[in-house]
Amino acid sequence: xxxxxxxxxxxxxxxxxxxxxxxxxxxxxxxxxxxxxxxxxxxxxxxxxxxxxxxxxxxxxxxxxxxxxxxxxxxxxxxxxxxxxxxxxxxxxxxxxxxxxxxxxxxxxxxxxxxxxxxxxxxxxxxxxxxxxxxxxxxxxxxxxxxxxxxxxxxxxxxxxxxxxxxxxxxxxxxxxxxxxxxxxxxxxxxxxxxxxxxxxxxxxxxxxxxxxxxxxxxxxxxxxxxxxxxxxxxxxx
Numbered sequence: 001x002x003x004x005x006x007x008x009x010x011x012x013x014x015x016x017x018x019x020x021x022x023x024x025x026x027x028x029x030x031x032x033x034x035x036x037x038x039x040x041x042x043x044x045x046x047x048x049x050x051x052x053x054x055x056x057x058x059x060x061x062x063x064x065x066x067x068x069x070x071x072x073x074x075x076x077x078x079x080x081x082x083x084x085x086x087x088x089x090x091x092x093x094x095x096x097x098x099x100x101x102x103x104x105x106x107x108x109x110x111x112x113x114x115x116x117x118x119x120x121x122x123x124x125x126x127x128x129x130x131x132x133x134x135x136x137x138x139x140x141x142x143x144x145x146x147x148x149x150x151x152x153x154x155x156x157x158x159x160x161x162x163x164x165x166x167x168x169x170x171x172x173x174x175x176x177x178x179x180x181x182x183x184x185x186x187x188x189x190x191x192x193x194x195x196x197x198x199x200x201x202x203x204x205x206x207x208x209x210x211x212x213x214x215x216x217x218x219x220x221x222x223x224x225x226x227x228x229x230x231x232x233x234x235x236x237x238x
């Protein structure tokens with residue numbers, strides 16, 4: 001399969017679904033990772049310099065599991081569910097040709113996350129329409145595919161429908177998260193937060209819910225033409 005994970009910022013995917021992406025990659029599926037915002041507001045380093053740092057960190061993270069990486073489309077807090085943005089995300093989806101999409105839930109703590117969720121929903125439909133010609137010449141995506149919402153940070157207002165055992169890939173998840181060195185350092189300085197430790201707690205909590213050591217939680221988008229009669233997330237034996 002081809003799996004497209006779209007997050008708002010660098011490190012969003014690593015936080016919420018990197019263990020699952022690693023399972024896909026280890027099983028031989030193609031994983032494509034995209035953060036649509038550049039992350040340049042996540043620190044005190046000058047914006048252009050920080051955007052470059054965070055792009056390189058995202059590339060390093062994707063390389064841990066051999067994933068393809070698509071660079072940002074927008075600046076932080078400059079993403080809106082408007083026509084131009086919808087078209088840009090549709091081009092990403094057409095280029096990636098995903099069998100399944102993972103993105104933020106519609107309710108989350110950051111406006112960029114919420115906008116990303118809406119844009120992915122809208123653009124995944126637009127990408128399938130033959131009369132939308134686009135700007136890059138990418139072929140029409142042949143099907144309106146399923147979307148799975150990854151857990152919001154902290155889990156507020158998030159009710160999972162699927163739990164994925166990531167016990168065997170949790171160390172890969174940590175390596176991917178630790179690739180975002182600038183953000184791990186910034187959060188410690190700014191909020192006194194141990195980012196990696198928080199993700200350990202969240203993954204253990206979701207693991208406790210489904211009787212494994214570590215897990216990630218998802219919610220399927222249940223809507224006409226979005227549901228498939230077979231498993232798309234790598235649930236495995238457990």
